[in-house]
Amino acid sequence: MNPHATPMDRVQLNANSGGSIQPILQARGLTKRYGHVTALDGTDFELLPGEILAVIGDNGAGKSTLIKALAGALIPDEGEILLNGERIHFHNPLDARRHGIETVYQDLAVAPQLNIVENIFLGREIRRPGLWGSLLHMLDKKRMMDDTVRYMSDLNIGIRSMDQRVGTLSGGQRQGVAVARSAAFARNVVIMDEPTAALGVKESRMVVELIRQVRERGLPVILISHNMPQVFDLADRIHIQRLGKRVAVVKPGDCSMSDAVAIMTGALEAKDLAQNGQ
Amino acid sequence: MSEAILSEQPHSSWDRLRSNLGRVLTLPGVGPLLALLVASAFFATQTNKFLTGQNWSLIFQQVIVVGTLAIGQTLVILTAGIDLSNGMVMALGSVLMTSLAVDFGVPPVAAVALGFGITALFGLLNGSLVALVRLPPFIVTLGTLNIAYAVTRIYRTTTISNLPPSLTALGNTFVINQTAITYGSILMVVLYLVMWFVLRETAWGRHVYALGDNPEATRLAGISTTRLLISVYTLAGLFYGIAGLLMVARTQVGDPQAGQTANLDSVTAVVLGGTSLFGGRGNILGTLIGALIVGVFRNGLQLMGIPSMYQVLITGILVILAVSVDQLSHRGQG
Numbered sequence: 001m002n003p004h005a006t007p008m009d010r011v012q013l014n015a016n017s018g019g020s021i022q023p024i025l026q027a028r029g030l031t032k033r034y035g036h037v038t039a040l041d042g043t044d045f046e047l048l049p050g051e052i053l054a055v056i057g058d059n060g061a062g063k064s065t066l067i068k069a070l071a072g073a074l075i076p077d078e079g080e081i082l083l084n085g086e087r088i089h090f091h092n093p094l095d096a097r098r099h100g101i102e103t104v105y106q107d108l109a110v111a112p113q114l115n116i117v118e119n120i121f122l123g124r125e126i127r128r129p130g131l132w133g134s135l136l137h138m139l140d141k142k143r144m145m146d147d148t149v150r151y152m153s154d155l156n157i158g159i160r161s162m163d164q165r166v167g168t169l170s171g172g173q174r175q176g177v178a179v180a181r182s183a184a185f186a187r188n189v190v191i192m193d194e195p196t197a198a199l200g201v202k203e204s205r206m207v208v209e210l211i212r213q214v215r216e217r218g219l220p221v222i223l224i225s226h227n228m229p230q231v232f233d234l235a236d237r238i239h240i241q242r243l244g245k246r247v248a249v250v251k252p253g254d255c256s257m258s259d260a261v262a263i264m265t266g267a268l269e270a271k272d273l274a275q276n277g278q
Numbered sequence: 279m280s281e282a283i284l285s286e287q288p289h290s291s292w293d294r295l296r297s298n299l300g301r302v303l304t305l306p307g308v309g310p311l312l313a314l315l316v317a318s319a320f321f322a323t324q325t326n327k328f329l330t331g332q333n334w335s336l337i338f339q340q341v342i343v344v345g346t347l348a349i350g351q352t353l354v355i356l357t358a359g360i361d362l363s364n365g366m367v368m369a370l371g372s373v374l375m376t377s378l379a380v381d382f383g384v385p386p387v388a389a390v391a392l393g394f395g396i397t398a399l400f401g402l403l404n405g406s407l408v409a410l411v412r413l414p415p416f417i418v419t420l421g422t423l424n425i426a427y428a429v430t431r432i433y434r435t436t437t438i439s440n441l442p443p444s445l446t447a448l449g450n451t452f453v454i455n456q457t458a459i460t461y462g463s464i465l466m467v468v469l470y471l472v473m474w475f476v477l478r479e480t481a482w483g484r485h486v487y488a489l490g491d492n493p494e495a496t497r498l499a500g501i502s503t504t505r506l507l508i509s510v511y512t513l514a515g516l517f518y519g520i521a522g523l524l525m526v527a528r529t530q531v532g533d534p535q536a537g538q539t540a541n542l543d544s545v546t547a548v549v550l551g552g553t554s555l556f557g558g559r560g561n562i563l564g565t566l567i568g569a570l571i572v573g574v575f576r577n578g579l580q581l582m583g584i585p586s587m588y589q590v591l592i593t594g595i596l597v598i599l600a601v602s603v604d605q606l607s608h609r610g611q612g
Contacts, residue, residue, distance in 0.1 A: 093498065093500065094500040097500055103498075105498065107494075109492070109494060109495040109498045109499075110492065110495055111487070111488040111491040111492040111495050111496065111558070112491060112492065113487060113491040113558045113559050114484065114487060114488055114491060118484055118488075122484070122485075122488055122495070122496070122499040122501070123485075123496075123499035123500040123501045124499075124500075125481040125484065127481075136475075136479070136480075137479075137480040137481065137482070138479045138480065139479055139480060139481060139484070141479075156282050156283060157282065157283060157284050158282025158283060158284060158285030158286065159284065159285070159286060160286060170284075172284055173284045173286075176283075176284045203284070206283045206284050209283055210283065210284075
């Protein structure tokens with residue numbers, strides 16, 4: 001083993017046996033300060049292909065700042081972000097989307113008066129071929145409808161009529177539309193920011209099922225959640241953020257829920273856990 | 279294959295019939311259309327002059343100016359905004375185009391283009407203040423209402439007459455079945471159809487609805503809401519210029535006193551047409567129907583010899599009814 005390895009590196013190696021896999025999305029030394037407040041203090045991050053990586057942390061740990069930096073919603077002061085090993089710079093969320101990174105928000109970012117097709121394609125509408133499209137800018141509603149039906153059935157979502165307004169759907173179904181939209185357009189990563197926070201128990205369970213299906217289709221997922229049972233149920237690995245840094249990455253099977261919470265709150269040092277595990 | 283998730287509840291055929299019927303009745307524009315038909319049927323039974331081609335041609339001529347203003351107003355209200363300045367901006371445009379042509383001998387086409395330019399510029403100003411400075415549309419357009427009024431009156435206080443014929447050409451008529459129809463009425467209807475198409479069939483149109491419905495979701499979808507808002511207000515300004523030209527054609531003068539209540543009249547047409555003041559919901563053809571409802575009541579009551587104040591009274595009641603219906607249908611949907 002590398003003699004310079006820190007305790008954290010050991011946890012990292014425990015968590016993903018075989019460090020040779022190229023991460024899809026990676027961050028090194030990300031720092032973000034707001035005046036005197038340091039939200040991110042040189043944090044690292046790795047998302048591996050095909051996994052669900054949960055990001056947990058107490059309030060003020062820099063969790064949402066980290067996610068915003070990865071989703072292009074803010075620009076870090078220092079550090080670098082690599083997508084498939086290549087360094088990238090996001091100036092706004094649209095940049096991240098152009099790089100195939102889609103985000104699902106907790107507060108159901110859909111337009112209730114528009115129908116399902118219009119919401120799926122909002123900002124990415126397809127025009128008709130030929131003069132109708134180029135001259136009159138006419139939308140290809142039939143093609144968008146057909147594509148929407150396919151996206152929804154790919155995820156096995158049982159909503160039948162795609163021309164109904166999203167406002168008539170339940171909260172879970174609306175989130176289903178948002179997940180289908182991100183899964184349809186994400187080429188690299190889907191970020192889920194508290195996707196079930198606004199939902200009831202039953203609908204949360206269905207959205208959890210959807211998240212699994214997104215992974216089964218080969219898209220890695222970053223899941224931000226406060227719901228520990230959900231995190232331990234879904235995640236392949238758990239990134240624990242504390243005081244602006246990544247303090248540990250654990251696997252749900254190797255670490256108890258209470259240990260993860262203890263690391264998150266600082267009651268337990270990550271290296272103690274690593275020694276326990278060896 | 280595993281069971282589908284997030285499925286809808288199964289519906290009985292009765293439920294489906296009821297929900298389809300409900301959907302048709304709550305489509306924006308259907309309620310106003312019914313109201314227009316009922317009012318027309320009522321007036322047709324009261325006076326046999328009502329259902330003549332000539333009378334309908336007159337009704338259209340009477341709603342042309344407010345009807346065209348209301349196209350711009352609909353666009354603005356769909357984004358959850360409001361434009362109080364439109365009547366004064368229209369007056370400024372019409373005074374500028376007539377004055378340039380008459381006082382300075384500018385060719386009519388150029389004079390009209392400059393008139394459209396100033397109204398579109400006011401729209402650009404409104405849109406920029408709303409989108410970039412993030413001021414409430416009510417306050418912004420209250421300010422530009424006063425600015426446009428003052429600029430008009432500082433520039434000119436007397437009416438401009440002896441217009442070149444090409445400036446009033448849209449007031450000319452052609453005859454079908456012994457009914458004289460003005461070109462202006464046709465232009466207004468064509469403008470409505472064009473905007474109906476644009477709002478329904480283009481990405482820009484769908485974005486206008488999305489912006490009024492959920493601005494945050496629209497922004498997160500990668501749409502520049504700033505540019506969209508500015509484009510809406512500027513296009514609305516262009517429609518105010520066209521309304522100014524139609525007013526010139528109808529009255530044969532450039533009048534600095536014109537349009538003083540046109541802003542609220544255009545809001546009335548939009549609201550009667552079933553467009554929601556909350557934004558994101560409505561149909562622009564409903565606005566045409568809304569304008570026609572006002573025109574039909576005015577015309578019908580006049581034909582029956584009822585004092586014109588009753589028309590104002592009824593318009594007031596209809597506006598409150600229309601907004602109540604919208605408010606009630608808005609509840610229960612997120």
